Structure formats: structure tokens, C-alpha cells
Amino acid sequence: MNQLFLSAEHVLQGGYFHSTLRKLQEPNTSIEAHNIMYPVFLLEDDNLIQPVASMPNVCRYGLHPLISHLEELVDKGLNSILIFGIVTALPKDASGSSADCPENPVLKALPKLRAKFPNLLIACDVCLCPYTSHGHCGLLTPNGAIDHAASVRRIAEVALAYAKAGAQIVAPSDMMDNRIKAIKDALVSCKLQNTVSVLSYSCKFASAMYGPFRDTMKSAPMEGDRKCYQLPPGSAGLAARAAARDVAEGADFLMVKPGLPYLDIVRQTKDKYPYHPLFIYQVSGEYAMICRCGDSSEVQTILMETLTSMRRAGADCIITYFAPLILNMINKKQ
Numbered sequence: 001m002n003q004l005f006l007s008a009e010h011v012l013q014g015g016y017f018h019s020t021l022r023k024l025q026e027p028n029t030s031i032e033a034h035n036i037m038y039p040v041f042l043l044e045d046d047n048l049i050q051p052v053a054s055m056p057n058v059c060r061y062g063l064h065p066l067i068s069h070l071e072e073l074v075d076k077g078l079n080s081i082l083i084f085g086i087v088t089a090l091p092k093d094a095s096g097s098s099a100d101c102p103e104n105p106v107l108k109a110l111p112k113l114r115a116k117f118p119n120l121l122i123a124c125d126v127c128l129c130p131y132t133s134h135g136h137c138g139l140l141t142p143n144g145a146i147d148h149a150a151s152v153r154r155i156a157e158v159a160l161a162y163a164k165a166g167a168q169i170v171a172p173s174d175m176m177d178n179r180i181k182a183i184k185d186a187l188v189s190c191k192l193q194n195t196v197s198v199l200s201y202s203c204k205f206a207s208a209m210y211g212p213f214r215d216t217m218k219s220a221p222m223e224g225d226r227k228c229y230q231l232p233p234g235s236a237g238l239a240a241r242a243a244a245r246d247v248a249e250g251a252d253f254l255m256v257k258p259g260l261p262y263l264d265i266v267r268q269t270k271d272k273y274p275y276h277p278l279f280i281y282q283v284s285g286e287y288a289m290i291c292r293c294g295d296s297s298e299v300q301t302i303l304m305e306t307l308t309s310m311r312r313a314g315a316d317c318i319i320t321y322f323a324p325l326i327l328n329m330i331n332k333k334q
């Protein structure tokens, strides 16, 4: 007998033949402006603009060209940025003193950016690696190990300086244990706890995908690597414990970084902490890879599918160098 049996209860296609039906089948995966945070590299020289060789269409900006760049994006709906300071003229030393000296580009820019863009949400990356002579994210003991207590004190000091200068989110990416509590305590001591939030890079892995970023920031460690503080890529367990610890210490938001290779960590973190908005960082290496995926229309389709997968895995906000392109795509769709 050659008869084909159609089984009504097994037909799925009846549920997604129309684009509106397909939207209903993809809950919580839409990409809107508030789901995107744009990382920007800020130079000391107010008038300089420099392309980043390893990242097509990404530049490092001094304050004035940054303002022009952001004006256009804010007009297109940009909601939030994450600032990384870069120094070349200011000295790098063992304690990263340029991270919060009065001439630090981030500290100088914050009041101006806040005044210029009153509705833009401004986050600052907090770390010592762009400012230390050894290039590590914390401070070192004389024998080259991480000095835990001194590192946490210093990170909290720098976070507080950015908060006082106008950062609305401080985002420590250093991965020193207990920094979230130290930062929260510092904010409380200056009555800033209700106007500044803490975005913890809680699940940040020791990834090979930070390469283009380290070139850009000139922040690669002079000696050794970051495997004693960034998480081992295979460890879902440490990621769970780090998230739990940061929640207990008062983190407002959690993060998984890099993005695409760690979507299982996004899902486990969201399932465990559904009430903490979860960020995902599509890092520089992911950006460079997607840029090479084909012509501009292929890149856009692949990018959207990738962003959708991040939302589906449980990410609420995606930190991405593609923000300008995404805003164009969102605006065209409407």
C-alpha cells in the first residue's frame, strides 16, 4: 500500500505561513533600539579620528568627532553607549593612575556628553588594563601575581570617579573577585547608589576573540595572559558561581562575554536570574568574523540571525559594534 497518511495534529506549518504568525512564534526576540548598546573608543586628542584596522567601519574618536558621530546615531534612535578610554600621551604605570587622573579622556568627556545628549544612557567600562604598564586588569604583587585586595580597592576608586563625573552605569570588566560589593559600597558612601547602576561583566571568559580590541586599546598584557582571572571557556560551573556571587553583591545587570560561542551560558544565567536584565557582548573578534561573511546584504542577514539567537537564548541587551548598521536596518524596516 502506497497511501500517505496525513496526521492533522503533527502539522506545524499551519502555524507560520504568514509573516505576522511568524512574529508570534518568535516571542522576545525582536531587536529594538533599547536592546542595543554601542561600545565607543575615546581618544585623548579631542580632534582626532582613527580607523581601527582590524574592524571595518569602526573608529577611535576624540571628543569632537565622537559627538558628531553620536549626534547622527542618536537621531536614528541610539539609546545607550559604553565608553572605553584609550591613552597614549598619559603615562601608564603599575597602579593605572591615568584611569582616573583629571586628564583622563573619559572623565573629561562625561560631563560634556551628558549635557549634549541628555537622553542617552551612558555606561563606562571600568578596568585597569588600558592604563597599567604591565597591561593586566588588576594590580600585581612584587612577584607578578594579582594583588586581590589592592586591585578591588583601585577598581572601586576608578568606578566611583566615573560615577561622580556622570557615568550612569559603571561596568567593571576586570574580573577581580568581590569588586561588585566594593563598587556598590563606594557608590553608597557618596549617595550615588540610586542614580548609578552596576553592570557586572559577570561571566567573562578568557577568549581568543578579544584580539582586535586589544590591538585597538593597546591593552594586551606585557607578560602572561588573563587565565587567572577571566573564566576558562569550558566552565559553565564557574560562570554560574560568578553570576551568583555578583547577584549577591548587588549587581544590577549581568553579562556574558563573548556572545555567540557562549549562548548556553546566556540561557543558564537567564534561567537562574530572570529578574536581572542580562547583557551579552558581541566582541571584536565576532564583529570581524561576521564582517567577512559576504556582501553587505549577506552580512546584514547573518547579523540579524545572530542577534535573534542571542535574544532567544535570553539576552535582553546586546553590546555590539554593529549598532550603527542595526539602527539603519531597524529604521528601514518600519
Ligand SMILES: NCc1[nH]cc(CCC(=O)O)c1CC(=O)O
Binding pocket: 125, 127, 129, 137, 173, 174, 209, 210, 211, 212, 213, 214, 219, 226, 282, 283, 284, 285
Ligand atoms: N578589560 C578588558 C576588556 N574590556 C573589553 C574587552 C573585549 C571587548 C572586545 O573584544 O570587543 C576586554 C577583553 C580583554 O582584553 O581581556
Ligand SMILES: [Zn+2]
Binding pocket: 127, 128, 129, 130, 136, 137, 173, 174
Ligand atoms: Zn582589563
Ligand SMILES: [Zn+2]
Binding pocket: 125, 126, 127, 173, 174
Ligand atoms: Zn575592559
